[in-house]
Amino acid sequence: ARNLHCILVSSNELLRTEKGRVANALAAGLLEIVAEHKHSVARLDDQARNGVLLLSQLEQQLLKPARTLDAVKTVVETVMNQYLSGGTILHTLESRLREESDPLRRNAFLLLFNRAVTPYLTMLAKWVYLGYMPPCDIPEFLEDVKEDILSAGKHRDVLRGYEDSLVRTVSTNLAAEHMTGYPTPPVLSVDVFNPTPLHDMIRQSRAASGQAVLSLLTSEQVDLYGVLRTARRFILG
Structure with a gap:
């Protein structure tokens, strides 16, 4: 997520495009998920150190978040390895969201979609209501x-x-x-x-x-x- 974010913020030209703004918002959403995961890990570690959780319980508690991060990782790899337009990034997130049955992973994809779609809709509104900047996809x-x-x-x-x-x-x-x-x-x-x-x-x-x-x-x-x-x-x- 940080690599994707750094690539985007280093190019002001890219951030003026539909793809750049959507991808930048996606990167911010990814960092939000990672930060929440780190907070959860720190909380569980503290509980384990204080004897509230056994090691086996700690491993079980970390299993689902780990699977969520692994699923999110595939989206990051797709975005970074392929030249996707803003609309295609949103389509990728929407597809994963509709296919996902696990509640935790589904919530993660929903968060990413909501973050990424916001700048796209802002640009769409300028086109539909003002006639500026037609969407690329x-x-x-x-x-x-x-x-x-x-x-x-x-x-x-x-x-x-x-x-x-x-x-x-x-x-x-x-x-x-x-x-x-x-x-x-x-x-x-x-x-x-x-x-x-x-x-x-x-x-x-x-x-x-x-x-x-x-x-x-x-x-x-x-x-x-x-x-x-x-x-x-x-x-x-």
Whole structure:
């Protein structure tokens, strides 16, 4: 975990990418698990020294955490040995989480997924609500709304590229609202076992931004040059 973290923080360029931010958050989650494991070992060692635990009991208590660390190690090796995008890292964690039956290991993978998905969702929100930085890869839990994600961001990019002076002439409140966009996009979160609420938010953004683009293209109060430029940006964007 420390090696992965050091590799990432040594490259500011990498930390600006989707992959870098997701992997860095994953490394932080791994360090969190390792720190908790060390704390548990120290506590058990103290109990053994004070005669509260027998050596055989100590070994039994350490067995499950050791298996958890071994399972987590495979994820680290996969990330470090393969060039994975942020979406693929999340897909790897999601797959392990769904396949895992052991409660301790499942909790570990859930923690890693929740840590790693946070920066991805932050970048996703900037695309879906502001039209900045399209995601490089879509993880499995967003596959059902892949087209909605791409379209919503494209709509926002079109609206963002439209000049403010022209927007002021648009009478449609919806168009004006989504032209100015969201100065701070909503904070997205996901339950990997029930991603429907997140899917609904993305679909709503696509519908609203699509309506705003249509309003701009059809408004009689916008000059023809502005409309044609917006249409060109939408088609070629």
